[in-house]
Amino acid sequence: MQMKPDLAALVAAGGGRHRTATQHVEAALRDAILSGRLPGGTPLRQEELAQAFGVSRMPVREALRQLEAQALLDFVPHKGAVVTEISAADAADLYAIRMALEPACLERSIPHLQPEDLAAAAELLEEMDLNADPGRMGELNRRFHLVLYSRAGQPKLLALTENALSSFDRYLRFHLAAHGRAHLSQEEHRDMLEAARAGDIPRATRVLRRHLDTAAATIAAFFAARGTGAEPGGNS
Amino acid sequence: MQMKPDLAALVAAGGGRHRTATQHVEAALRDAILSGRLPGGTPLRQEELAQAFGVSRMPVREALRQLEAQALLDFVPHKGAVVTEISAADAADLYAIRMALEPACLERSIPHLQPEDLAAAAELLEEMDLNADPGRMGELNRRFHLVLYSRAGQPKLLALTENALSSFDRYLRFHLAAHGRAHLSQEEHRDMLEAARAGDIPRATRVLRRHLDTAAATIAAFFAARGTGAEPGGNS
DNA sequence: CAATTGCTGATTGGATCCAATTATGGCACA
DNA sequence: TGTGCCATAATTGGATCCAATCAGCAATTG
Numbered sequence: 427m428q429m430k431p432d433l434a435a436l437v438a439a440g441g442g443r444h445r446t447a448t449q450h451v452e453a454a455l456r457d458a459i460l461s462g463r464l465p466g467g468t469p470l471r472q473e474e475l476a477q478a479f480g481v482s483r484m485p486v487r488e489a490l491r492q493l494e495a496q497a498l499l500d501f502v503p504h505k506g507a508v509v510t511e512i513s514a515a516d517a518a519d520l521y522a523i524r525m526a527l528e529p530a531c532l533e534r535s536i537p538h539l540q541p542e543d544l545a546a547a548a549e550l551l552e553e554m555d556l557n558a559d560p561g562r563m564g565e566l567n568r569r570f571h572l573v574l575y576s577r578a579g580q581p582k583l584l585a586l587t588e589n590a591l592s593s594f595d596r597y598l599r600f601h602l603a604a605h606g607r608a609h610l611s612q613e614e615h616r617d618m619l620e621a622a623r624a625g626d627i628p629r630a631t632r633v634l635r636r637h638l639d640t641a642a643a644t645i646a647a648f649f650a651a652r653g654t655g656a657e658p659g660g661n662s
Numbered sequence: 663m664q665m666k667p668d669l670a671a672l673v674a675a676g677g678g679r680h681r682t683a684t685q686h687v688e689a690a691l692r693d694a695i696l697s698g699r700l701p702g703g704t705p706l707r708q709e710e711l712a713q714a715f716g717v718s719r720m721p722v723r724e725a726l727r728q729l730e731a732q733a734l735l736d737f738v739p740h741k742g743a744v745v746t747e748i749s750a751a752d753a754a755d756l757y758a759i760r761m762a763l764e765p766a767c768l769e770r771s772i773p774h775l776q777p778e779d780l781a782a783a784a785e786l787l788e789e790m791d792l793n794a795d796p797g798r799m800g801e802l803n804r805r806f807h808l809v810l811y812s813r814a815g816q817p818k819l820l821a822l823t824e825n826a827l828s829s830f831d832r833y834l835r836f837h838l839a840a841h842g843r844a845h846l847s848q849e850e851h852r853d854m855l856e857a858a859r860a861g862d863i864p865r866a867t868r869v870l871r872r873h874l875d876t877a878a879a880t881i882a883a884f885f886a887a888r889g890t891g892a893e894p895g896g897n898s
Numbered sequence: 899c900a901a902t903t904g905c906t907g908a909t910t911g912g913a914t915c916c917a918a919t920t921a922t923g924g925c926a927c928a
Numbered sequence: 929t930g931t932g933c934c935a936t937a938a939t940t941g942g943a944t945c946c947a948a949t950c951a952g953c954a955a956t957t958g
Contacts, residue, residue: 446911446912447911447912448911448912471938471939471940472939472940473938473939473940481912481913482912482913482914483913483914483940484911484912484913484914485911485912487724487940487941488723488724488727488911491724491727491728492727492731495728495731495732496731497818497821501940503919503920503939503940503941504918504919504920504921504938504939504940505920505921505939505940506939506940516818518816519816519817519818519819520818522766522770522814522816522819523763523816523818523819523822525766526762526763526765526766526819527759527762527763529762530758530761530762534758578758580754580755580758580759581755582733582752582755582756582759583755583758583759583762585733586759586822682941682942683941683942684941684942707908707909708909708910709908709909717942717943718942718943718944719910719943719944720941720942720943720944721941721942721943723910723911724941737910739909739910739911739949739950740908740909740910740949740950740951741909741910741950741951742909742910
C-alpha cells in the first residue's frame, strides 16, 4: 500500500534525456499532468517532488513556475501548487483557442506543404488506426495536426497552437471514452489530409472547423452527462 | 557618462507594488522590454540585474525564465539572456496571432458587453486623443481592445490575446513613428466601438480585421524602408 | 605568419540554509 | 459542549555558496 506510487512512476517518465534538472522535472511533470496521471486538484509539494526526483527543491521550483505559466498549475501561497482542475468551461475555452488558431495555421501552411509532410501525416493516421493506447493516441493526434500546420512559417503562432494542442490532451481521454476510441474522428482527419493534398484551403479549413466543433460537442456532452468535475477513467 | 542608466531607471519602473521579488523583477523587465527601453539584443546578466534590483540572483533567475517563456528573452547558455530581436518576420507572426485571436474574442464578447464597458472604451479613446505619450499610448490601445473583448468569458483565450497585445507594444512605436502618432487608427477604433455598441458582430469583426491589416501593412512598410533590424527612435 | 591548443575568467545551474507567512491543531474559557 | 485564541509546524520565497561549463585570449608550434 504505497501512498504515492505516482511519484516514483513519473520520475521514470522523464527519462535522462534532458540537459538540466529543471527541464527534466518540467518535462516529467507536464507529461504526467497532460496524460492524466496527475489529475486535477492534486497538490504538489516541492520537498516531496525534490526527493522523488533526487534533486534539490530549486529545479523543482523553477519547473513548477514554468508549468504555472502554461496554466497547468495553480500556485496557492503556503499551500503548494495544485494541478489545475479540468472542467467543461476550460474545455470550451481551449476549443475556442484551437478554433481560432488552427484554421489560421492550416491556411498558411497548405500552400507550402511538401510531399514528405503529407506522407508523414498519412503515416501518423495509419499508426492511429493500429495503435489504440490512449496515451500514445494524444501524441499521434497532436503530431498529425502539427505536421499539417508545420509550413505556416510563423513560429510563435505554431508554438501557441502546439501548446493548445498539448493542453487538449487532458481532455482527449474523455473523447476516447465517449467514442469507442477505435476511430477518433479518423474520417475527418482523412478528409483534412485529402483537402490539404489537393491544396483546397477552403475545404480543409471547413473540415477542420467541423472536426473541432464535433470534438467540442463530444466533450461538452460528456461533462453534461457526468458532474462537471468527474474523471473518465481510473488512474490504473 | 553612466554606462548603464537604464538599469537604475527600470528598477524604479517596477514600483514597490508587487508581492514577491520575482514578480517585481519580472514586471519591471517586461515593461522595460515592451516599452523599448531595453532594445532587442541587449544582454542581461543576472548578477548585474540582481545588484540593480537589490536582490539576490535567484528572483532574477526566475523572472528571466518567466520572460523566456513569454518569448521576450532568448537564453544562451553561459552567455546570458538576451532580449529577443524584433523583426519584420516576428511582427508578421504577431499579427497572424492577433488576427486569429482577436476576432474570436470580439464576436464572443459583443453579445455580453455592458454599457459600462462601452463607456470605458469611449473614455479610453478620448484619452488616446489627448495623450500623445508613446509609452502610455501602448497601454491605452491595449486596454481599449481588451475592454471590448472582456466579456468573451474565456479566460485562457483572453490571456493569450492580452499577451499578444502586450508583445505588440514593442512594435507600436514603429507605428507611431510612421503615422504622425496623432491618430493611431482612431477612425477604425471608433468604427469598432460603434459596431460593438450596435451589436453588429459581422461589421465589428470586419473593421477589426481591416484595422489589423492596415497596422500590419504599416509595420511591414516600415521594416521594408529601413533595414530589418533598425530601431525607430532613441531611448530617451 | 597562421592555426591550434591550453589556460583563465566569467556566467549559469544546482544545493543548502535562513526567514517569513500561514494553515492547523489543541486548549482554555464561556 | 461549543467557540475563539494561541502555539506549533509545515510550506514557500529568498540569500548565499559551490560546481560545472563554456567563451575568449594568449602562447606556442608547424
